[in-house]
Amino acid sequence: MDEQELKQGITKAVEDVRKTKPMAPSITNTVTVNFVANAQLAVGGAAAMVYLADEAEAIASISQSFYVNLGTMFDFYMDTLEPLSDYLHENNHKWVLDPVAAGLGQMRSQAIDYFKDKTPTIIRANATEILTIAEMWGLASNSKTKIRGVEAEDEVEEAKDAAIAIASYTGGVVAVSGKVDLITDGKVIVHSYGGSEMMENITGAGCSLAGVCAIYECVTDSLTAAVTASQIYNLAGKIASKKANGPGSFESEFLDCLYNLSSEDIANNKFEIEELDV
Ligand SMILES: Nc1ncnc2c1ncn2[C@@H]1O[C@H](COP(=O)(O)OP(=O)(O)OP(=O)(O)O)[C@@H](O)[C@H]1O
Numbered sequence: 700m701d702e703q704e705l706k707q708g709i710t711k712a713v714e715d716v717r718k719t720k721p722m723a724p725s726i727t728n729t730v731t732v733n734f735v736a737n738a739q740l741a742v743g744g745a746a747a748m749v750y751l752a753d754e755a756e757a758i759a760s761i762s763q764s765f766y767v768n769l770g771t772m773f774d775f776y777m778d779t780l781e782p783l784s785d786y787l788h789e790n791n792h793k794w795v796l797d798p799v800a801a802g803l804g805q806m807r808s809q810a811i812d813y814f815k816d817k818t819p820t821i822i823r824a825n826a827t828e829i830l831t832i833a834e835m836w837g838l839a840s841n842s843k844t845k846i847r848g849v850e851a852e853d854e855v856e857e858a859k860d861a862a863i864a865i866a867s868y869t870g871g872v873v874a875v876s877g878k879v880d881l882i883t884d885g886k887v888i889v890h891s892y893g894g895s896e897m898m899e900n901i902t903g904a905g906c907s908l909a910g911v912c913a914i915y916e917c918v919t920d921s922l923t924a925a926v927t928a929s930q931i932y933n934l935a936g937k938i939a940s941k942k943a944n945g946p947g948s949f950e951s952e953f954l955d956c957l958y959n960l961s962s963e964d965i966a967n968n969k970f971e972i973e974e975l976d977v
């Protein structure tokens with residue numbers, strides 16, 4: 700894939716979502732659930748949040764991509780997450796994983812271990828979470844990262860090799876967010892630029908970015924979907940930060956940008972694509 704093909708793919712993904720309004724269901728954390736749904740709606744998709752095992756499988760069967768976010772774990776989650784990820788894997792169903800706070804606690808670790816062979820088609824996370832998963836899955840060692848909570852403790856480029864190793868293992872895409880976003884399928888690396896430091900002053904920029912990846916994944920391949928989500932987030936974040944007076948107005952300006960930006964402007968936001976030697 701070259702830069703021109705990717706630009707065309709981004710433009711088409713943005714337009715197809717606005718035309719066809721695809722629904723991507725989510726099991727997502729209780730902190731940012733409303734922001735995830737609003738971001739999915741703002742880009743033109745539809746949201747549906749579920750928590751029970753029988754509902755998750757039923758709604759997965761009528762969707763093109765499913766979003767799983769581990770932000771706030773509850774006792775009964777494994778009863779849903781294990782059969783759901785079995786179902787997604789067995790049916791070659793696309794799904795996005797946001798492994799929030801990977802490495803924290805026994806139940807979250809059990810979930811991440813379980814997902815290793817359930818082929819998540821996009822893993823979207825911050826650098827610390829990607830470094831942690833690569834280590835948990837035995838794909839990298841000697842990482843010095845230490846989990847503290849839901850925030851990144853490492854720079855995006857430090858997670859580059861871990862991201863490539865995970866993508867090569869799953870056969871899917873890994874998207875690492877931060878000041879510059881890095882997206883890889885193990886064959887190419889895309890860097891998407893823009894955004895704003897203000898995105899660190901609201902909760903859920905990352906959670907909702909992953910939810911929006913699932914929306915774009917309903918209409919295009921996983922690499923194009925993850926790049927399109929980063930491109931719209933980076934342009935919307937940059938423009939919204941110029942209009943906002945603080946985190947409150949930033950959040951609403953940001954949603955307005957997701958809704959209003961043109962597909963051409965989103966595709967023309969700065970990005971670079973580089974082939975990897977494989
Ligand atoms: N310092 C920054 N400068 C520019 N853009 C940023 C910056 N920090 C984050 N972003 C953007 O914010 C979005 C979310 O990424 P981030 O890395 O903050 O996710 P996260 O840490 O998982 O967030 P959360 O857990 O709060 O949902 C991405 O589009 C990213 O490019």
Ligand SMILES: Cc1ncsc1CCO
Nearest residue numbers: 728730770771799849903
């Ligand atoms: C703050 C917080 N705590 C658990 S999930 C979450 C949202 C950001 O990941």
Ligand SMILES: [Mg+2]
Nearest residue numbers: 799825905906
């Ligand atoms: Mg996060």
